[in-house]
Amino acid sequence: MSANLASLYADHLDTLKRRADEALQRGGFDALVVPSGRLHYQVFDDRDYPYAVNPQFKAWVPLVKLPDSWLVYVPGQRPKVIYLQPFDYWHVVPSAPSGDWVQHMDVVVIRTPEEALQHLPKDPARCAILGEAQSTVGAFAPNNPPAVVAYLEYHRAFKTPYEVEMMRAASRIGVRAHRAAERAFRAGASEFGIHLAYCQAAQQDAIDLPYNNIVALNEHGAVLHYTDRDRLPPKPVRSFLIDAGAGHVGYACDITRTYSHDTGDEFQALIDAMDVAQLRMCDQVRNGFDYRQLHLDAHLSIARILKDFGLITVTPEVAVETGVSSAFFPHGIGHGIGLQVHDVAGFAESDRGGTLPKPEGHPYLRLTRTLAPGMAVTIEPGLYFIDMLLEQLKDRGLGPSVDWGRVDAFRPFGGIRIEDDVVCTDAAPLNLTREAFAA
Template sequence: MTQDIAALYAGHLDVLKQRADTALERAGLDHLVVPSGTLHYQVFDDRDYPYAVNPQFKAWLPLVRNPGSWLVYTPGQRPKLVYLQPHDYWHVVPEAPSGYWPEHFDVVVIRSADEAQRHLPKNATRCAILGEPQSALGQYGAFKPDNPPAVVDYLEYQRAYKTPYEIAMMREATRRGVRAHRAAERAFRAGASEFGIHLAYCQAAGQDSTELPYGNIVALNEHGAVLHYTELGRLPPKPVRSFLIDAGASHAGYACDITRTYSADASDEFQSMIDAVDVAQQKLCADVRAGTDYKQLHLDAHLALAAVLKDFGVLKVSPEEALAKGVSAAFFPHGLGHGIGLQVHDVAGFAASDAGGRIEPPDGHPFLRLTRVLEPGMVVTIEPGVYFIDMLLEKLRQDGHADAVDWSRVDAFRPYGGIRIEDDVVCTDDAPVNLTREEFANLG
């Protein structure tokens, strides 16, 4: 397995070099310089916020806990890693570089962050420096990230196309995530609170909240109608009706993003609705194919979910009318999904080309995060949802669409909150690869 990863990583690095060569040529620059990022401290305090590595840095290196380090790449030369390994008895010091990747770099170890400057290119004006302002080094901030658009636009656009190494890392993240989802469901069935379910998830994933790619959404009953519910109640409600969990895991800087919904009673009508949404979701996953316009896939999701709502007596109008009049958006207010990889909501979802530009979402669908045509190598989430959100339902009434809804059916489902089902899917030259479903099947 290690040999396989080593070979995949070598190929991945070759792709990154080619992309960097092109990006620097477009910008008329000589060097790519990428800080890993720095620690941020709370105002009026000496406590630091959880460190988040610069995504442009971890694209090259499987290092996510190494603030103060730098990557330097000059076309035609081996990339250099300036690796901060401080003398420190207050904190754990990063270990010496090891594994499948150091042989590809000239590694320079420094003992303080300020030492990095002597190992960077002499002329900062010839560098594309990608990162946050706090990473500036040198007198007057000579090495201050400038994020030249020609470089950033190109690199971020190309990041949509995952290398085999990246797919392998996402599989490993998915393996952790699915294992943790299974543990969370068991905790739910055993009567745990939202907080207890969250702890069971983290234990099974082997990651704490700062290592996970995003804050866990663990929602019982009506809390499932809050799209980003992260409060984590300490006591379970009485009675417990439903459970929605949107939670991921990380591996070597890459993320998975998985959502599942369960009814406390596997024989009730809400579970039947979950099953219907699941069928619709799997059909949408099957349409993650080269040449598919993701905007259209989002609209197809609205039609599919409106059909589910009509079958369950919630809607009294056709799916087509529900979409045209904005009725379906009251029940499915977010986008179908997004790109995923180094970041949960991966970059360049709206990019018109590798030189910039923007593809707008369809009118009336402002929260869609991906508007590109799908191509081989892209990895996207497919996460349709149906929710019973009071403020959106009230707006539906105010906008004159009350007759489109059977409100007694809404009242029947409101205590369950909502349904969301989400998988991570790879677009290929042929049939899509559903990383999430494959791993659930592997675990049984």
Template sequence: MSTPALADLYPAHLDVLQARAAEALRRSGHDHLVIPSGTVHYQVFDDRDYPFAVNPQFKAWLPLTQAPGSWLVITPGVRPKLVFLQPHDYWHVVPTLPQGYWVEHFDIIVIRTADEAARHLPADPARCAILGEPQSALGAYVPNNPAPVLHYLDYHRAFKTPYEIALMRAANRIGVRAHRAAERAFRAGASEFGIHLAYCQAAGQDANDLPYSNIIALNEHAAVLHYTQRDRLPPRPLRSFLIDAGADCSGYAADITRTYSAQDDDFAALIQAVDQVQQALCDLVRPGVDYPWLHLEAHRRLAAVLRDFDVIRLDPEEALQRGVSRVFFPHGIGHGIGLQVHDVGGFAASDAGGTLAKPEGHPYLRLTRTLAPGMVVTIEPGLYFIDMLLEDLKARGLEDTVNWARVAQFRPYGGIRIEDDVVCTEDTPINLTREAFADLH
């Protein structure tokens, strides 16, 4: 996304955030929204720091992701203030002075020590809603995270502005470019670690820059949902490759998963069948669709694939009701995405609080809201051959529902997952990920 285009979109984004902040403060009875960027954390009994992770509430306002010790002050009707820490330091790289399309919208004060920030914050901390982690406390300015403020902001963060969608589109383009590089490395016989390095190189992002730790899984490792070991040597024979890897653009995430077979075999056909289901589910990201229903519909469609490939011996509805489909598809159909890979507010009943329950028997679903225009969600159906879950199925007396010879054939491939980032609109959904893959050709 070009800087002029972002410059055109940013003022309206800022107006939306200002309106949300004003209403959140009205509900909580505070006068100011004060947001620390966060501080550096150190390992216990050591002087080594963890990678800095900016406060999501902070980066919602401006594209600063590496500015520890800085603060935002939002007061309704007043120009927002950024207190920016740029220390004198020759041990580490110092953050560069703010620049770009957004700086003209803020009063920016540069400080040299973290303690200096206090003199530029509102006079009475009791009148402030301070959003952050306890470690960000600065004297009397201790994060209090008022529930009415968080309920309101987290609920409405599900609805992305055009500016945010532009950044997520750019993140998908970065991620897709890296996914193509990773596939080439797989086809060339690289190890999991080698594929990971190829991905980071193509994305132009180090492991600490990415929105989550890359899942690079060859063969049976694809049956571990969050596999991050990355063997240094490739397996022999090389059968399959599952990659779940994202990218960042100005603090916004892409979350993309693809699966490949090394040969044109039955597993490749199974991947194609899952891909067709995934695309059909993406097309159901429409206003008024209940996301838990979409999750259960994914189970029905994936169970039909399992039946068609002679893996299970049940009709799809029975497989869902008896819990057989959960053995092969044990996670949720997706989640909200944006400033965080698993964005907040996924279970919010309203902007005043409350929780929307998950479907019974489906504890890992991360979003239970009804879809509406502006929401961006992932759609990530999968089929896996996980020994622990297969043994549990036997223990439940459901052994005769499965063709074990077929399971034995697919087990060495681990599993399949296909994932795209999809925008709900008033009409046809926008698939940011498929759009990026199409543009790359």
């Protein structure tokens, strides 16, 4: 860790301590106790599911593969990490604690999960214990007190400078892998082959990525969460949509790009129009701007593109009012991002709880808060040719609003989605994705 990054991490910890102090006071607790998580095993089997670290744990320390360990924080004291390093010749054992984080923590190495009880606070009832029920050891069972969780999750939306640097590093990895995926697509690889090229370039296995890669050729681009990955490429190959991320010490990037096989065809022109509109949307990530309005503005922008390309016969305004635009753009404009791809508290009214509603008629929006400096969000407009949604327009009597001949011409290409990770600042937005592509 560089001197500058070490300083940012120290400041990050100070921020976490202040947040924890307030959260514990609100909940009436003396200590914050966070298990790192435990392996899940498949029913009637001895195979475990891929381990996923508790986000509340990795917020404090850059450790993502350390099951059955604990973070303990008591206001006014140094945080403690109870670090499981078992005697085990069947599996790779975590290496000895190392890195700049160690100097900020009291670190205790244990050899069995049960040994943690010797180092946890004396009274579990006075602890806010954040985690899964299966992380229980002895009397220390996660209680996830709402007042504590609400406060910590609400403020997790505001990234510290250290966290922005971690997301920037994740973005660089993701962009490197996206470039490899495009090369594989241009070389004629299958969806599965493109996925493997992506993982190789990211140097992350599928289970290490922050979410399941969406690698879609042709019509598969119209399936929003397509993850089947055919082993043979279609004939002919027309288009490629990839929604894939990468991780760095527990922080995620989330990037989507769409390509036409023929860079001079009309589908590429449609992609280019979406790209211009998406950049304008990214520029709306400003202090004080309601993210719900950004979503509604995106519908109007996409409706204008639909009109420009002759896909609809009504005005953009009418397309939005009648729900025609939603048939082409059925998901939300984006979500929070950070320690989790779909970061928490997207609907939180305040750090005491409450819910901010979604705009009427837009059930899939994942973030309804007003933007403020430090908030990191994705901006991912889409334009798809989804048969079932288009047929519903006919059922609602809105068939004349669409030029079906034009739609038929684009159906074989599936759809378009373009996604960047953007940080709100006091001034212009910081687009981590475009920054990484420009490097």
